[in-house]
């Protein structure tokens with residue numbers, strides 16, 4: 001039985017032991033992570049990498065995974081990252097940054113925390129710029145130069161009707177396609193991935209070197225069989241799924257607000273809080289992504 005199946009077996013535990021299961025998962029993945037990915041340092045990222053969590057299916061977790069991975073790599077792993085938000089006209093990440101700054105301004109303790117982080121890391125919060133898809137690559141290149149970035153994340157709209165979006169996808173080094181175990185979502189994601197694979201990756205059009213699926217919102221109560229079936233279909237299409245699976249958890253839906261000070265998970269200014277990152281598999285996802293893009 002491989003690691004992935006093992007993970008999913010564990011995720012299949014009942015609701016009562018879910019927290020515990022995720023904790024174990026986290027520890028196990030960590031062991032694996034330490035062996036495989038922890039040696040990657042900033043110095044090893046020779047040139048700026050362009051990456052996107054992308055799929056045409058709305059609500060699969062593109063924006064959420066972009067922010068969490070970007071914040072983890074920038075504030076914890078010491079890489080320099082930037083984000084180009086081209087999800088016109090939503091611009092969710094640009095808005096998130098505005099809300100994050102507002103919350104910090106209105107809260108003395110957060111203000112102090114941000115100042116101390118800045119001093120300790122000797123760097124500021126990562127740059128986020130909005131852009132229309134047609135300008136996104138130029139904006140990303142300029143940002144990479146201005147801020148000496150290791151990674152630029154692109155948050156793209158969930159549509160391939162706009163040919164400009166596919167052009168941006170073609171200029172990514174790697175695409176990570178979030179998927180949810182739902183027939184409609186899977187069908188749409190497979191259409192997207194096949195298009196990218198067959199029109200860009202296989203013929204070598206553009207810069208893109210690979211597309212990897214990532215299971216998101218994995219529920220402890222779901223049957224593991226569905227995952228195995230889709231993993232098989234994906235493998236038959238010559239593509240692969242990341243080992244790390246992201247659990248379905250309330251913490252992914254919450255942001256900080258100015259009313260109370262509680263640990264922050266999804267923030268553009270701070271890394272996910274230690275108490276909340278445990279069991280979220282964001283560490284493992286970030287390190288697995290790093291292992292792939294460094295290669």
Ligand SMILES: Nc1ncnc2c1ncn2[C@@H]1O[C@H](COP(=O)(O)OP(=O)(O)OP(=O)(O)O)[C@@H](O)[C@H]1O
Pocket residue numbers: 057058059060061062063064065087157158216217218246247248249250252253254
């Ligand atoms: N692992 C998770 N567990 C629970 N909720 C999640 C998880 N990942 C994402 N979500 C939630 O699902 C919703 C959709 O996520 P998100 O906005 O990141 O998707 P998206 O792909 O960017 O959507 P869009 O196509 O509209 O841009 C959000 O409310 C987010 O908080």
Ligand SMILES: [Mg+2]
Pocket residue numbers: 062063064087092
């Ligand atoms: Mg989004």
